[in-house]
Amino acid sequence: MLLLFETPSGFAVFRFCGSLINPPRSLEDIWLNFADSNTAKGVVLLMEFQTFEDKSSAINQNTGVSERLAEMIRAWLPGKKMAVGKPEYKEIIEERLVSISSCFTYTFEQL
Incomplete structure (x- = not known):
């Protein structure tokens, strides 16, 4: 799974193991995978x-x-799902980039 992440100076696309998102405690439990750098x-x-x-x-x-942001998003999406940090970003991307709208299935609040 991909993650579109907003930083103080821009946007990043990360690839992460989507199977780690297992509700109902996904946000609490995912941090265990970042206990050390390895x-x-x-x-x-x-x-x-x-x-x-x-x-x-x-x-x-x-x-x-x-x-420029649309090109960045499109470059990584074929055949993948992407999570975004804010519900309004998900709505804007789905509305304006219709061809990729089915790729955005998650926001952080839904994880």
Whole structure:
């Protein structure tokens, strides 16, 4: 599974083991996999990171998803599912990038 993660300076795409998300305690239990760096390396891998001077122009309700962020998302999605950090990001991406809307099945709140 992929994860679109917002950082203070941009957005990152991580690949992580989706089988670790087992409700009902997924958010509480997933941190056990990050107890040390060796364990974490087997769970998550940074695939891409891009800085954005103005993250609000990269994704927002009024303008949608910037072309640069859209290209980053599209590059990693074929045949995969992606989780996003904010429910509003999921809605914006699904609405504006219709061709990939079925790929966004999770937000952090749903994990």
